Amino acid sequence: MATPGSEATWLWVGFIGMLLGTVYFAVQGRGSTDPEQQTYYIITTIIPAIAAAAYLAMATGLGVISMPIRGAAGVDIYWARYADWLLTTPLLIIDLALVAGVRKRMIYKLLVIDVIMILGGLAGSMMQQGAVIRIAWWAVSTAAFIILLYYLLGEFSRRARNRSTATGVVFRRLRNITLGLWALYPLVWILGTGGGFGMITITTEIMLYVVLDIGTKVGFGAVLLNSQDILQTADHPTSKGDIKSQ
Incomplete structure (x- = not known):
């Protein structure tokens, strides 16, 4: 356990942002009666709720440890961030999969790749042997992200278009x-304390992570839930005219 320094302000900003997102999504979902819409609301509300808990842990020092790294003094490792990502990024992928209508087998494949991506980043942060080993793990994590990119741009996108133009x-x-936004995480990692280079300060690093996290969780969720009427109409047309208009 370690005590956050000047970066604590941004950790509290992250906590408040995720908490507000959770409350907003929960309130929005109260009026939904459609089972499919409720699934979206539940998953999308859980995502910032998990992140809020992680940010609270980091802001209070429970989600951070100080580790000696070769060639550097003790470095604060915010392990709660990786616990957050390990739980929330699969949920984001599931949200995307539900919209696209992909098969369960494909979802399972991407979830495994996603876990490799997150654990690669965590392993790189925890390695004490020096920059080379840490960057090697970063490369593993980045390679997994590129594979995710391939599937999301390919199979997922094709299936979404096949459902309807609106979808x-x-x-x-x-x-x-x-x-x-996910493409920016490896850049922040390699420039910050994760890669061992420290080219940006820890406060700047945390600030960037907070902005990216809010965008990928609250921003993503707001766009998804505000598109529910479009998705429901596209997937359940009420007349032949609706089908033709798609």
């Missing part, structure tokens, strides 16, 4: 938010 548009928007 394809919504999926593309959600996919671009996810991939665009």
Whole structure:
């Protein structure tokens, strides 16, 4: 356990942002009676709730440990961040899979790849042998992300377009938010304390993670839940005219 320094302010910002997102999604979901919509609301509400708990742990020092790293003094490792990602990124993928209508076998495959991506980053952060080993694990994590990118741009996108034009548009928007923001995480990691280079300060690193986390969880969720009427109409057309209009 370690005590956060100046970066604590941003950790509290992350906690408040995730808490507000959780409350907002929970309130929005109260009026939903459609089972499929309720699934979206439940998953999307759980995501920032988990993140809020992780940020609370990090802000209070419970989610961070100090470790000696070769060539550097003790480095604070925010392990709760990886616990958050290990739980929330699979849920984000499930949300995308539900929109696209992909098969369960494909979902399971991507979840395994996602876990490898997160654990690779965690392993890199925890390695004490020096920069080379840490970067090697970063490369493993980044390679897993590229594989995810391949499937989300390929199979997932094709299936979403096949469901309906409207579904394809919504999926593309959600996919671009996810991939665009996820692509920035490895850059923050390699420039910050994770890669051992320390080219940006820990406060800047935490600030960037907070902004990315809020975008990928609360921003993603807001777009998804505000698109429920479009998805429901597209997947359950009420007339031949609706089918033709798609």
